[in-house]
Amino acid sequence: MNGDLNFEVYLFLYAKGSPMPKKLIEIASEIVQTQVSLTSMTAADIAASLRQVFSTLCELQKAETAGINIECTQPAAEEVAATKLSPANSIQSDKVVCLECGAEMKVLTGKHLVSHGMSQKEYRKKYGFSMRTPLAAKALSKARSKAAKKRGLPENLKKAVEARRQKKAAASKPAVTEKVTVSKPKRTRLRKKKMA
Numbered sequence: 001m002n003g004d005l006n007f008e009v010y011l012f013l014y015a016k017g018s019p020m021p022k023k024l025i026e027i028a029s030e031i032v033q034t035q036v037s038l039t040s041m042t043a044a045d046i047a048a049s050l051r052q053v054f055s056t057l058c059e060l061q062k063a064e065t066a067g068i069n070i071e072c073t074q075p076a077a078e079e080v081a082a083t084k085l086s087p088a089n090s091i092q093s094d095k096v097v098c099l100e101c102g103a104e105m106k107v108l109t110g111k112h113l114v115s116h117g118m119s120q121k122e123y124r125k126k127y128g129f130s131m132r133t134p135l136a137a138k139a140l141s142k143a144r145s146k147a148a149k150k151r152g153l154p155e156n157l158k159k160a161v162e163a164r165r166q167k168k169a170a171a172s173k174p175a176v177t178e179k180v181t182v183s184k185p186k187r188t189r190l191r192k193k194k195m196a
Helices: 003-013 024-038 043-065 077-083 110-112 121-127 138-150 153-172
Strands: none
Touching: 003 024, 024 043, 110 121
16 A cells, blocks of 8 residues: 555645545545555455545644644544454344455355455354354245255255265175186187278
8 A cells, every 4th residue: 555645646636725525534435446446455455545544634634724623533443343243143134244344145155255365164264153154144044944855855865874874884894805716818819800
């Protein structure tokens, strides 16, 4: 991130001496949007840049008003943490909330998590989900379960597990060894094909 870019964009958007017609957060978001269009940034970089630009604009506004005490502070870290969802509450009946970016969707796909640089397994491990927990809305999980039961999946699964157990049991029994005599193979004459 280039800190000088923030000031250049600010000076470009708002000439010196003109009052700020918008809220500071709107101005900060416009500056960061411009910055994102010029360089590639991760979600964490964008969030950090937005915080930095906002605090810089607050300082500039305080300097501009020269002595008028304007409340221009960012929310405390505790307040931000309190508004975040806990992992247990992120999987709701009609949606799943990504704990990395806050996006709401029906299923937290691997493709979405790749944008955060992690797999579904790493996401589950990071936030304390069991490996069997589906990263999907509860209603969707129930509908899938109901459809699987309707197709007979549990019974077929039990049959497959039992067949696998029997196959392992048969393979683990000692095999009866028989004496095998090897005889010479018969010699056969090969016929040559006629060339036409």
